[in-house]
Amino acid sequence: MSVIELKDVSIRYKIGDFKAIGLKDYVIQKIKGDYHVQEFWADRHITFSLEKGDMLGIIGTNGAGKSTLLKAISGIMKPTEGCVRCLGNIAALLELASGFDNDLTVRENTYLRGAMLGYTRGFMNDKYDEIIAFAELAEFQDRPFRQLSSGMKSRLAFSIASLVDPDILILDEVLSVGDGAFRKRSEEKMQEIIRGGATTILVSHSLEQVQNMCNKVLWLHKGRQVEFGDRVDDVCARYEAFLDER
Numbered sequence: 001m002s003v004i005e006l007k008d009v010s011i012r013y014k015i016g017d018f019k020a021i022g023l024k025d026y027v028i029q030k031i032k033g034d035y036h037v038q039e040f041w042a043d044r045h046i047t048f049s050l051e052k053g054d055m056l057g058i059i060g061t062n063g064a065g066k067s068t069l070l071k072a073i074s075g076i077m078k079p080t081e082g083c084v085r086c087l088g089n090i091a092a093l094l095e096l097a098s099g100f101d102n103d104l105t106v107r108e109n110t111y112l113r114g115a116m117l118g119y120t121r122g123f124m125n126d127k128y129d130e131i132i133a134f135a136e137l138a139e140f141q142d143r144p145f146r147q148l149s150s151g152m153k154s155r156l157a158f159s160i161a162s163l164v165d166p167d168i169l170i171l172d173e174v175l176s177v178g179d180g181a182f183r184k185r186s187e188e189k190m191q192e193i194i195r196g197g198a199t200t201i202l203v204s205h206s207l208e209q210v211q212n213m214c215n216k217v218l219w220l221h222k223g224r225q226v227e228f229g230d231r232v233d234d235v236c237a238r239y240e241a242f243l244d245e246r
């Protein structure tokens, strides 16, 4: 049985609606009669499924709809059409800095993120040292989160998400932010998670990373599904040829 299944998923953004422009401008525009909402389909008719242990790489140029699709898979957004079905607990690393509080310490933020992922305090007590050691942040444990560099913040986010044994791990470009040594360790960690049976989705602009790590690939372009399949090298080669032609 598939762990993740997307059936004909389409996601629409509304540009300039009252939520985007604010109530005041909405009222003014409405009175003047020039209130217009534009629709933009960021993803259109996306259909694929993943089995337990699959590692999917999503590729595509800027604005292809990759991050939007991850939001729908992780439950942050509801698809406008179609359906997404996921089995098991999901750890999603989408906007790395989000969900952390700059005024709390690294330790407090670690517990906070754990709670947001649905883990108990006891579980986090057991995992805490491991999380901090993996992120190499032992000296920063009791410092305010704002003192961390952006690379350190993403190390902590990755470390929490990966060490709590998710059934589904969703990563948006996260591995490209750490330095070389951390990137290598995080790739190894992800391989370990996959060997443990988790299903992983990774958005990456590095074809080398997708070829090295993924057993399936989804190529999106302007919201459309160009290719999906397990012939990762072939799809990446066609995508590369497409990039060269542009």
Ligand SMILES: Nc1ncnc2c1ncn2[C@@H]1O[C@H](COP(=O)(O)OP(=O)(O)OP(=O)(O)O)[C@@H](O)[C@H]1O
Pocket (backbone or CB within 6 Å): 013, 014, 015, 040, 042, 060, 061, 062, 063, 064, 065, 066, 067, 068, 069
């Ligand atoms: N909140 C939003 N409101 C309106 N349009 C949006 C919104 N978020 C994204 N978009 C648009 O949806 C399209 C897809 O964006 P998305 O971030 O999913 O692309 P992406 O493939 O992840 O791009 P990148 O590789 O640049 O990160 C883009 O054209 C973007 O401008």
